[in-house]
Amino acid sequence: MYALEQQRIFRGRAWHYVGLEVEVPEPGNYKTTFIGDTPVVLARAENGSLHTVVNRCAHRGNLICREPFGTAAKLYCVYHAWSYTLSGDLSHAAFSQGLRGEGGLPADFDKTQHGLRKLKVDTLCGLVFASFSDDIEPLADWLGEVAPGIRRVLNRPLKVLGYDTQRIHANWKTYHENPRDSYHANILHTFYGTFGLSRQSQESAMTIDRSGRHVYFYTKAGTEKKSTDYDSTANQLRSHNDQMKLEDPSILRWRDEFGDGISVQILNTYPSFVLHQIANSLATRQLIPRGVRQCDLVWTYLGFADEDEATTRTRLNQTNLAGSAGLVSVEDAAVCEMMQRAFADGEDGASFIEMGGKTLESGGSSKLSERAIRNFWNVYRQDMGL
Numbered sequence: 001m002y003a004l005e006q007q008r009i010f011r012g013r014a015w016h017y018v019g020l021e022v023e024v025p026e027p028g029n030y031k032t033t034f035i036g037d038t039p040v041v042l043a044r045a046e047n048g049s050l051h052t053v054v055n056r057c058a059h060r061g062n063l064i065c066r067e068p069f070g071t072a073a074k075l076y077c078v079y080h081a082w083s084y085t086l087s088g089d090l091s092h093a094a095f096s097q098g099l100r101g102e103g104g105l106p107a108d109f110d111k112t113q114h115g116l117r118k119l120k121v122d123t124l125c126g127l128v129f130a131s132f133s134d135d136i137e138p139l140a141d142w143l144g145e146v147a148p149g150i151r152r153v154l155n156r157p158l159k160v161l162g163y164d165t166q167r168i169h170a171n172w173k174t175y176h177e178n179p180r181d182s183y184h185a186n187i188l189h190t191f192y193g194t195f196g197l198s199r200q201s202q203e204s205a206m207t208i209d210r211s212g213r214h215v216y217f218y219t220k221a222g223t224e225k226k227s228t229d230y231d232s233t234a235n236q237l238r239s240h241n242d243q244m245k246l247e248d249p250s251i252l253r254w255r256d257e258f259g260d261g262i263s264v265q266i267l268n269t270y271p272s273f274v275l276h277q278i279a280n281s282l283a284t285r286q287l288i289p290r291g292v293r294q295c296d297l298v299w300t301y302l303g304f305a306d307e308d309e310a311t312t313r314t315r316l317n318q319t320n321l322a323g324s325a326g327l328v329s330v331e332d333a334a335v336c337e338m339m340q341r342a343f344a345d346g347e348d349g350a351s352f353i354e355m356g357g358k359t360l361e362s363g364g365s366s367k368l369s370e371r372a373i374r375n376f377w378n379v380y381r382q383d384m385g386l
Helices: 002-010 139-152 172-180 190-195 228-234 309-321 330-343 371-384
Strands: 018-019 029-034 037-042 049-052 069-071 082-084 090-093 118-124 127-131 158-168 203-208 215-222 264-269 275-278 281-289 295-304
Touching: 018 029, 018 037, 018 281, 029 281, 037 127, 037 139, 049 127, 069 275, 118 139, 139 203, 139 264, 139 275, 139 371, 158 309, 158 330, 172 264, 172 281, 172 295, 172 330, 172 371, 203 371, 215 371, 281 309, 295 309
Parallel strands: none
Antiparallel strands: 018 127, 029 037, 029 069, 037 049, 049 118, 082 090, 118 127, 158 295, 203 215, 215 264, 264 275, 275 281, 281 295
């Protein structure tokens, strides 16, 4: 099943996040990453265009670029000195003419037929996505109704504040479900519920694109509505802990920089990308499968190129909410690993996803719903041919 996922989903008809335009700002800059199990290179060519190629020499399959980031005039394979342009075309093969009339490549060798595997590339608001499918629709069309959620947050040129990568000992789908799960936030996360960044009693909503692939939801802190039902439930939640206090409450101070009162927005695109705004912390998350029982989550923390130093300090402070040791997100990875241990025997019926109803439409725009997870599994089954 894992091998089929790589073939039908990650190398199938989908757009996959590979990085940011600002990570390769100048001609010759490159970044290495993965789409599923496949190593790829995001590079900016001499003319400024962006390209994503499979990081695998067309000769004998050797890895070409080894560093996370770099600058090069060409993509060069150390094994047999085949070299490629930054767009992936083969430019030179060592000793292709042989030596002293012996050896060399066949007379009919055509360099144009032996370049790196090129992927389709598209961008939106500084995000770079790539696809193995040549006939996939433009990225904005594929994202559909969730594209406005990206445009809302990434509304001007970006800068990278830092990176964090964690290994999660759980299947990639376990984590992919997590940011689509819109109602666990103030149940699982003590920090959210106790300090009021996200509660079910606050104004919120969820948007799913019409294909069911992508979702984003938001919450507005400070919009609590009194409810007997909520109060009776909240009293039973371990995440509401009135005994917890902050020595330094500055992490809770946030500025409504987008002017709409939204304190938390989590956006998830199928099958492996998350964009979050948690107060003034902004980040992308890239999910990379590492076999059946583990995956990597790469966090890239963001700010805007034109912001002042005080705003950047605020973002860096609130970065402590997220990431592998975040005051909020640390529990997500922990739960994924607990789930992996609990259902590793493969027994059927390990997951019940009927909160908000049983159909793909039931639950509407309410965050108190597992509608987005039901839609994920529906899309997954279609892609996998199940």
